[in-house]
Amino acid sequence: MVRLSLAAFIALAASLATAVVPNSPRFDLSKPSYDLFRHKTLHDDTVQQSFAFDNTNRRLFVAQRRNGASPESGDLCITQLDFSGKQLGYMHLSGFGHGVSFGAQADGSATYLWTEVDANSKGYGKRLARFKFGSGTTLSSTSGKDKLQKFTPVPDATEHTCSIDPVHNRLVVRYNLSGKDKGKYISVYSLTDAIKGNFSSPLANFKQPLPKTQGENFQGYTAYGRYLYLLWGDSYDASGRKVNSELASVDLNTGKVVQGPLITKAGSTLEFREPEGLAVYKTADGQVRLFLGFASGKAGDRRSNLFYKNVTVA
Ligand SMILES: *[C@@H]1O[C@H](CO)[C@@H](O)[C@H](O)[C@H]1NC(C)=O
Ligand SMILES: *[C@@H]1O[C@H](CO)[C@@H](O)[C@H](O)[C@H]1NC(C)=O
Ligand SMILES: *[C@@H]1O[C@H](CO)[C@@H](O)[C@H](O)[C@H]1NC(C)=O
Numbered sequence: 001m002v003r004l005s006l007a008a009f010i011a012l013a014a015s016l017a018t019a020v021v022p023n024s025p026r027f028d029l030s031k032p033s034y035d036l037f038r039h040k041t042l043h044d045d046t047v048q049q050s051f052a053f054d055n056t057n058r059r060l061f062v063a064q065r066r067n068g069a070s071p072e073s074g075d076l077c078i079t080q081l082d083f084s085g086k087q088l089g090y091m092h093l094s095g096f097g098h099g100v101s102f103g104a105q106a107d108g109s110a111t112y113l114w115t116e117v118d119a120n121s122k123g124y125g126k127r128l129a130r131f132k133f134g135s136g137t138t139l140s141s142t143s144g145k146d147k148l149q150k151f152t153p154v155p156d157a158t159e160h161t162c163s164i165d166p167v168h169n170r171l172v173v174r175y176n177l178s179g180k181d182k183g184k185y186i187s188v189y190s191l192t193d194a195i196k197g198n199f200s201s202p203l204a205n206f207k208q209p210l211p212k213t214q215g216e217n218f219q220g221y222t223a224y225g226r227y228l229y230l231l232w233g234d235s236y237d238a239s240g241r242k243v244n245s246e247l248a249s250v251d252l253n254t255g256k257v258v259q260g261p262l263i264t265k266a267g268s269t270l271e272f273r274e275p276e277g278l279a280v281y282k283t284a285d286g287q288v289r290l291f292l293g294f295a296s297g298k299a300g301d302r303r304s305n306l307f308y309k310n311v312t313v314a
Contacts, residue, residue: 021188021203021252024168024225025312027290029247029259033266036306039296040085044077047295047302049099050220050277052113055166056106058083058284061113061133062293062304063099063277066092074098074119080135085304089135096141097125101220101277103164103171104133105191114171116161117141117150124159127152128173130195153187153199163222164191167282172223174208184208186221186228188252206255213261215244220277220293226252229290232261235274243268245275247292266307270296281308288312 042048044067051062060081069075074097080089097116105112111133116125118141130149131139139147153160157175164171171194173187187205189198208230215233222229233245248260267273277293289308297303 021226024227025288025314026227026249026258027224027229027309028311028313029229029249029262029264029309031309031311033264033292033307033309035267036083036291036308037085038267038270038305039303040081040305041087042077042079042081042302042304043087043090044079045300045302046077047274048276048293048304049076050101050279051291051293051304051306052102052104052164052279053166053281053291054104054106054111055282057109057111059088059104059111061102061104061111063102063115064302065099070123071098072119072121072123074123074125074141076115078113078133079304080133081304085306091133091135092138094138094140095119096129097161098123100218101161101163101174101222103162105130105164105166107132114162114164116159117148120158124176125161126157126159128160128162149197151194151197151199153189153194154185157185163220163279165223165225165280167280167288168225170203170223172221172228174221183210184218186250186252186255188223204252204255206252209248209250209255209257211248211257211261213244213246214263215246215275219245219275222278222280222290223252224280224288224290227258228252229278230261231275231278231292233275235272235295243273245273245292245294247278264292266292267294267296267305270294270305271298272296272302 117129159176246261
């Protein structure tokens with residue numbers, strides 16, 4: 001195998017990324033959001049971090065830090081909910097990561113989750129994992145290959161997270177580089193290649209844009225077709241912080257922002273209201289939705305809230 005230097009890898013990936021993602025509709029972020037549900041409890045009590053849909057089996061999963069776990073432990077809880085927000089099951093993960101984003105993928109009637117794994121000293125996952133969701137079970141990051149596949153899409157990255165475009169069957173990866181090329185990058189792969197551990201031909205690979213935002217925290221990302229969606233913002237706090245949640249779309253073929261950052265007021269009346277996660281879902285009727293998640297409620301009794309946008313432009 002030829003081992004490329006980091007600079008050569010980025011140059012090669014950048015050349016491969018030239019206009020290879022086919023065109024698709026784009027969500028209009030200026031249009032209103034609708035409620036899926038508000039104020040739903042998860043299995044554990046902490047803030048939700050992100051969520052994912054198994055679009056084939058029509059299942060919803062929400063990630064949060066496990067009760068009592070330190071941020072550095074990487075211990076997560078994944079709750080399965082129905083689309084009215086009722087709990088259907090949960091799974092505990094030990095030593096995985098922070099949970100800023102993850103994906104779900106059908107394999108027959110089973111759901112496989114794609115998450116970060118091998119939490120580093122700050123609690124962020126160094127690699128990606130793929131494993132079968134098993135309600136009521138606990139999976140450790142040290143489990144064997146029969147239970148847990150691990151991947152390193154970008155060998156030099158110190159951190160990997162992912163999301164899935166369930167309509168176009170793509171794995172969207174956000175990774176962190178240090179040194180000369182330091183920063184957060186986005187790369188996109190066919191899920192069929194990714195399952196085989198083949199990350200040699202990214203459909204896109206670029207440095208994530210860092211537009212000026214009103215909030216401090218990056219809170220989630222996903223993609224639908226040609227466009228990537230990014231979410232930022234902070235929880236309300238005692239100082240009376242105002243709505244600062246913002247969304248932007250980015251063209252995967254240019255790496256440039258197309259719309260936004262635009263303020264979203266979805267769930268603006270929620271208590272606490274921390275933006276937490278983005279995901280795409282296509283309904284049985286064929287309506288494609290960009291979902292936005294928010295944590296709400298009091299410490300020790302945080303709640304899950306999901307909203308969606310569904311107006312696209314050609
Ligand atoms: C990301 O890389 C930066 C250096 O660019 C480093 O300081 C930071 O700790 C890394 N973060 C993670 C979570 O690996
Ligand atoms: C990896 O995926 C690319 C793109 O789909 C394909 O062209 C290539 O043959 C694959 N490599 C292997 C070893 O399967
Ligand atoms: C978006 O969803 C709302 C609420 O479910 C619905 O009334 C509206 O018709 C949908 N719009 C589109 C373009 O699908």
